[in-house]
């Protein structure tokens with residue numbers, strides 16, 4: 756099954772296999788920039804993105820993800836794009852897209 760990832764404000768969209776790629780990978784496949792300083796290991800929190808729609812299509816936040824966001828002082832509402840793999844359609848936002 757495939758799902759759509761929509762990127763705002765760029766309005767770019769991409770289709771990926773559900774559950775197989777992280778949001779960070781999807782972002783790169785869409786040709787958009789995304790920060791990463793930890794080799795996509797869920798440690799730097801630079802890849803935080805806002806989930807506008809489709810939160811239920813992502814894995815629930817783990818204690819580790821919460822801790823990493825607190826430690827790196829990023830908005831608790833953001834999700835770490837390298838940690839989540841959409842299983843359905845999602846719309847995400849980063850101010851620099």
Ligand code: FES
Nearest residue numbers: 797798799800837
């Ligand atoms: S790339 Fe470092 S936490 Fe996602």
